[in-house]
Amino acid sequence: MSMHGADAEQREQSAGVRVIAILAVLTIIEYIAAIAIGASVPLLVVLTPIALVKAWYILKDFMHLPRLWADEEEAA
Amino acid sequence: MTAAHSTVHGAEGHASPARLLRMNRMGLWLFFASDALVFALLLSARFYLDGLHTPPEVKQILGLVMTSILLLSSLTAYRAETAIEHGNIARGRSMLLLTAVMGSVFLAGVVMEWMLAEFSPGDGYGTAFFSMTGMHAGHVASGVLLLLMARRQASAGKFDGGGTRAWGASGIVMYWHFVDVVWVFFYPVLYLIH
Numbered sequence: 001m002s003m004h005g006a007d008a009e010q011r012e013q014s015a016g017v018r019v020i021a022i023l024a025v026l027t028i029i030e031y032i033a034a035i036a037i038g039a040s041v042p043l044l045v046v047l048t049p050i051a052l053v054k055a056w057y058i059l060k061d062f063m064h065l066p067r068l069w070a071d072e073e074e075a076a
Numbered sequence: 077m078t079a080a081h082s083t084v085h086g087a088e089g090h091a092s093p094a095r096l097l098r099m100n101r102m103g104l105w106l107f108f109a110s111d112a113l114v115f116a117l118l119l120s121a122r123f124y125l126d127g128l129h130t131p132p133e134v135k136q137i138l139g140l141v142m143t144s145i146l147l148l149s150s151l152t153a154y155r156a157e158t159a160i161e162h163g164n165i166a167r168g169r170s171m172l173l174l175t176a177v178m179g180s181v182f183l184a185g186v187v188m189e190w191m192l193a194e195f196s197p198g199d200g201y202g203t204a205f206f207s208m209t210g211m212h213a214g215h216v217a218s219g220v221l222l223l224l225m226a227r228r229q230a231s232a233g234k235f236d237g238g239g240t241r242a243w244g245a246s247g248i249v250m251y252w253h254f255v256d257v258v259w260v261f262f263y264p265v266l267y268l269i270h
Contacts, residue, residue: 009162013155020151027147031140034268040128047264054260062154062253068101 019061026054093240104247108254111215115258118208122265126200130270133194134205139267142185143259146216149178150256153223157249163238165230168245172227175252179220186213208262215255222248 030050037043059065091099156171186209195202226248229235235242 006162006164009158009164012158012162016151016154016158019154020147023147023150024144027140027143030264030268034264034270040269044128044269047268051261051264055257058150058253058257058260062150063250063257068105 015061019057022057023054026050097240097243100243100247104250108250111254112258115208115211115261118204118211119261119265122201122204122208125204128269129201130267131195131201132270134267135189135192136267138185138189138192139263142182142189143263145178145182145185146256146259149175149182150253152178153249153252156226157242157246160230160235160242160245161238163236165233165235168235169227169230172223172230172245176220176223176227179216179223179252183213183216183220186216205266208266212255212258212262215258219248219252219255222251 030047033046033050034043037046152171152175156168156175159165159171160168189209190206193202193205195205197203197206226245229244235245
């Protein structure tokens with residue numbers, strides 16, 4: 001593997017750590033919200049957007065959703 | 077041969093590796109969309125069967141630990157994919173194995189949850205809980221097998237050189253992330269809402 005390839009791999013792996021840190025923080029917020037909020041509907045209102053944000057991060061950064069509409073050569 | 081057949085055959089015969097990769101990706105995303113509908117139906121069934129009620133006997137700590145393991149396995153799966161795409165097969169293999177191990181630990185957690193459950197599969201919440209976690213665990217189990225297959229293919233040199241040749245590993249890792257996305261919605265619905 002070239003030095004350039006190793007650098008690119010390192011950059012992408014750092015991006016993965018950033019995403020997992022965001023997901024961990026959001027999961028902790030979910031857990032605390034479930035303890036702190038007693039009523040069902042307000043809790044649902046809080047948990048739904050958190051789940052959507054978590055899913056978006058995974059779809060975008062881990063599953064590379066934007067590659068679907070990128071140029072062919074770029075996406076490869 | 078009709079004109080339509082000729083066009084389709086021509087498109088396959090002369091497609092560049094980049095175009096083939098794009099078609100593979102599109103096919104996989106269509107599969108995700110169809111599979112997501114099944115999970116969405118299970119999710120809506122949970123609310124239909126038992127509203128927003130969650131029994132207090134649900135093992136919150138176990139659910140949180142299982143969620144953390146699955147999220148962490150997404151990082152190792154991502155690391156495996158990036159390593160293989162950049163031609164670092166040795167790291168890719170070890171990360172695939174680590175991901176499969178974490179997936180197996182998650183499955184062990186599901187089994188433990190089922191054994192310790194203090195609610196019946198016959199009541200509303202129990203029906204939703206066992207069907208949702210069962211369907212999800214089936215996907216995790218198939219994901220673990222696929223990860224091990226990818227590792228074996230990596231050992232056989234199928235992904236050497238990375239780039240478009242790494243699609244096999246990349247597709248399996250994407251499937252693993254899809255299973256993770258499903259759990260992102262199942263976890264609050266089964267454990268946290270009350």
